[in-house]
Amino acid sequence: MKFLESSSIICSSELEKTVHYLFDRILKSFFIFIVFISNFSVWGEGTIQQFVIGKSELLIYSRFSPKQEQTPGMEYFGNREYRTEKFSPASTFKSYLALSLLENEVVSLSQKLACSDPHIVGSPRMLNLREALFYSSNDYFLQTFRKLGKSKLEKTLSRIGYGEMPGEPTPDKTGKLPANWWRGTEALKHGGSLRLRPGEIHSIWVASFWTSPNRKSKMDKNLLETWMQSLFWSECSEKGILVYGKSGSWEKSFWFQGLLVDSDLHQFTAITFLNRSSQANRSQTIQKFYDLIECPMPKLE
Template identity: 45%
Template sequence: MFRFSEGKNSALSCFLLFQLSSHFFFSPLYSQNFSPKTITPNSEELILVTEVSSGKPKSEKVYGASEFLKREYSPASTFKTYLVLSLLENYSIDPEEKIECVDKHIPNSPRLLNLRDALFYSSNEYFEKIFPKLGKDKLDLTLRKIGYLENSKANTKIEDWWIDLAGLKHGGRIRLTPKKIHSSWAKIFGNGYGLSKGITEEWKKTLFWSECPEREANVYGKTGSWEGSFWFQGALVRSQSDYVIYTILNRSKSGSRSGTIIRFYELTGCKIPSLE
């Protein structure tokens, strides 16, 4: 058994909500040799999917609430993905060092967390404690180098996103389209950022979620919850050249962090790991 400590609804309730509120049906996404699943989005859910086969994009598809594509949203805690990159490339952190954190949403808190744990549980306190070793200037350089704020309709400049230390948990003033958030995530697994192999592999290790023997693959991911948006960005990776990238955005009033996690694992056919 597992339980989720964030969100208003139980995991089972969220699962049933997604099942009962589906209105559209689409044909199978993937070839029989990887992940033959269907996507049935509800009216307040957007799902972006990129499949890569033999190192080349095989399909890029959008399902669900297409009106969300025209708007910009806070990346929420998916922003921590790029904060972690900056910590790693600036050697500002030992990924295995454990820090005691007392985030209320984390099971069995207070508990000791290393870098991978901090991303998995989306700890806010961990990153607030570690951030002084990095600093905003170095983080800004990383964001600029990877083009994280490119094409922002809000015209947020790199130097202007900052609010305060607490704003690290959602990226401050940053607002981006779902496609931009999705493409930034996809580039990690295609090494579109041109990073060194060492940094890239260390980065991916921190994003690891679970093994998926059902699909002969590994799952990587990051959650995000802020301003009524519930995100899950996932990657189902079989090899360096064969993988599927997902971005799920749920804007339902009854949405939750746990709901997006369940949704991803439902779509992939993988077993949900223990989140304790």
């Protein structure tokens, strides 16, 4: 993946330098990066997809084989200041709450519960785990958490290394939950008091699907497969990929974490997209993610 960023040209006169500097600032007031993704199997060999990253957005990208020995890399595009800021993981946290529910056999994929959520069309309605994640139901996870409990959830989060990481976040590092993260069951929908860097949120996402034999912390194969089924979002037959992911919205931060899986299961692409634009909302953020991967967005109702 490559990007183009506007830059000042070395000029012979101070006037020319000033003009180019002002032009540079004007451009940056409209956009930060234009990302070019080339020779990428998700979009087809030899194609180039142009994607504008706004000044209030950050995109993190990793392309890896799940069994590769080398630590998956991470590329950042967009507002670089967001790299060091901490944000609520919002409802992306529910991905790992779902993992703990499955790990502790509190729920099954087929089990449905009557859920009442004002933001979900047709509520109250019967939802299974995948639907609860897709629609980001709060009621579903409040109901099921009563059988799970804080200690079992923390055990799962500790095992996968969810939390703050030392230094620069990478998928081979183990995060740690802050001691004061818990804020009661009502705050579970956005991860309690957790505030993480985008790179930490992305690293944990990548590490969850990176199953190299050399890794110390690995997920049970059957558990991983079941968990991925609960995270399924859509099939993009045009590109030969399956899309998994989770949306999140809290404190004016809108997230979409996606995992693109090639049909042969040999290559994964993880994308974490943070949108803090004043016009941002959940559906717009999800739509922008699907625009990037050039796949139709599923209906959100």
